[in-house]
Amino acid sequence: xxxxxxxxxxxxxxxxxxxxxxxxxxxxxxxxxxxxxxxxxxxxxxxxxxxxxxxxxxxxxxxxxxxxxxxxxxxxxxxxxxxxxxxxxxxxxxxxxxxxxxxxxxxxxxxxxxxxxxxxxxxxxxxxxxxxxxxxxxxxxxxxxxxxxxxxxxxxxxxxxxxxxxxxxxxxxxxxxxxxxxxxxxxxxxxxxxxxxxxxxxxxxxxxxxxxxxxxxxxxxxxxxxxxxxxxxxxxxxxxxxxxxxxxxxxxxxxxxxxxxxxxxxxxxxxxxxxxxxxxxxxxxxxxxxxxxx
Numbered sequence: 363x364x365x366x367x368x369x370x371x372x373x374x375x376x377x378x379x380x381x382x383x384x385x386x387x388x389x390x391x392x393x394x395x396x397x398x399x400x401x402x403x404x405x406x407x408x409x410x411x412x413x414x415x416x417x418x419x420x421x422x423x424x425x426x427x428x429x430x431x432x433x434x435x436x437x438x439x440x441x442x443x444x445x446x447x448x449x450x451x452x453x454x455x456x457x458x459x460x461x462x463x464x465x466x467x468x469x470x471x472x473x474x475x476x477x478x479x480x481x482x483x484x485x486x487x488x489x490x491x492x493x494x495x496x497x498x499x500x501x502x503x504x505x506x507x508x509x510x511x512x513x514x515x516x517x518x519x520x521x522x523x524x525x526x527x528x529x530x531x532x533x534x535x536x537x538x539x540x541x542x543x544x545x546x547x548x549x550x551x552x553x554x555x556x557x558x559x560x561x562x563x564x565x566x567x568x569x570x571x572x573x574x575x576x577x578x579x580x581x582x583x584x585x586x587x588x589x590x591x592x593x594x595x596x597x598x599x600x601x602x603x604x605x606x607x608x609x610x611x612x613x614x615x616x617x618x619x620x621x622x623x624x625x626x627x628x629x630x631x632x633x634x635x636x637x638x639x640x641x642x643x644x645x646x647x648x649x650x651x652x653x654x655x656x
Contacts, residue, residue, distance in 0.1 A: 390425070391417040413463065424472045430465045434481055434502035435515045435532050441504070442534035442547035444568035444578035445600055450630035450649050451614035453582030453596030454564045457626050459551040460530040461519045464498045466490065477507040487520070495523040509538035521555060528553040534564075543568045545580075559588045576602040584626075592622035608655045618645040 394413035397404055406412035416429030445452040464485040471481040485498035502515035514533040521528055534547035547564040566580025583595040600614040616628050620642045627635030628647040638645060 385421075387419065387421045389417070390420055390427075416467075422473060424470060427467075427469045427471070429467065430463060431467045431469060431483065432463055433461055433517060434483060434500050435460045435517050435530060436462045438502055438504065438513050438515045438532060438534075441511060441513055441536065442532065442549075443545045443564055443580050443582070444543065444566040445580060445598065445614070448630070449600060449612065449614045449651070450628040450635070450647055451578070451580070451598035451600040451616050452630065453580065453598060453616070453618070454547055454549065454562065456596060456618065456629050456635075457560075457562055457582060457584045457594050458530070458532070458549050459553055459556070459558060459560070460517050460532070461498065461521070461528075464500070464519070465496060467498070469500075478503070478505050480504070485519075493520070495520060511536045521553075526554040528555065541570045543570075547582075557588050558586060560584050560586045560593075574604045578602075584624075586622075586624065589622060592624045594618060594620050594624050594626045610653050612649075612651050612653070614649045616645075616647050616649075618647075620644065 392414045393411050394415070395404065395411050396406070396413055404410070404412065411430065414430055414432055416427045416431050418425050418427035439455060439458070440447040442454050443452055447455040450456065464483070465488060466486040467483050468486070469481055469483040472479055480503045481501065483498065483500035485496060485500070486492065487494040487497035489495070498517065498519045500515070500517045502513060504513040505511065512535040514531070516529070516531045518527050518529050530549065530551040532549045534545065536543055536545045545564070545566045545568070549562040550560070552559045562582060562584040564580065564582035566578060569577045571577060578600045580598050581596070584593050586592040596616060596618040598614060598616040600612060602610055602612040604610045618626060618628055620626055620638070623641040625638055625641045627638060628645050629635035630649065636645070636647070
């Protein structure tokens with residue numbers, strides 16, 4: 363399975379709730395479900411909380427969680443480029459393969475040590491156990507200090523019982539210089555069931571025009587070493603305008619060029635992307651959106 367975008371047209375995100383226990387301890391939990399706002403139908407039939415559904419305990423020593431959780435790769439991907447991995451403009455989002463969420467997962471997240479944080483995740487699979495379908499091992503390490511940020515995140519996921527483990531590594535750095543922030547990223551994915559062994563590179567620049575306006579330009583390229591001639595590259599531009607503290611408007615334009623039999627689309631993080639006319643076809647797109655944060 364290729365990393366799938368969030369197909370639901372609407373969603374209800376359960377906020378992070380916590381209950382203080384004293385002595386610095388707190389119980390935390392998140393419940394999230396996706397649904398179609400026009401019909402009320404669940405995004406995943408038969409699953410009330412198809413996004414996250416976990417409970418945890420936190421204190422000064424960090425946090426432990428158990429349940430269905432976002433992958434650390436999904437959480438960190440927005441740090442890889444100037445587009446934040448939320449629109450079709452993010453080429454890295456469109457051409458990177460990994461599992462977005464895992465069920466029956468236990469995780470530990472460290473507190474921050476002078477900007478350095480990390481997390482480890484162990485998924486017990488769809489039916490329990492470390493070798494069955496859905497079993498996973500994941501980690502991430504992030505560092506933020508002044509204008510410099512960096513991260514590396516990894517995932518080993520058994521998508522099919524008896525099949526080889528699928529693996530992905532994501533990494534990125536960024537540096538802020540005045541109104542500019544420069545991003546660089548490298549990812550590697552080896553998914554035998556997709557016959558995929560790909561290296562992906564990305565470079566992008568974000569420019570804060572003023573507190574209300576932001577411009578981003580970027581390029582990403584993938585080379586698949588399992589299929590001669592297969593690959594993809596994308597060029598994008600995005601403009602964002604903050605109408606208020608909670609509401610923003612954005613517009614993006616993207617050009618994605620597939621090579622060989624590659625069939626990547628301008629999927630972004632909230633739509634499946636238009637189907638290609640044929641394998642290896644180019645994709646061009648314009649996206650306009652309004653975001654309101656409740």
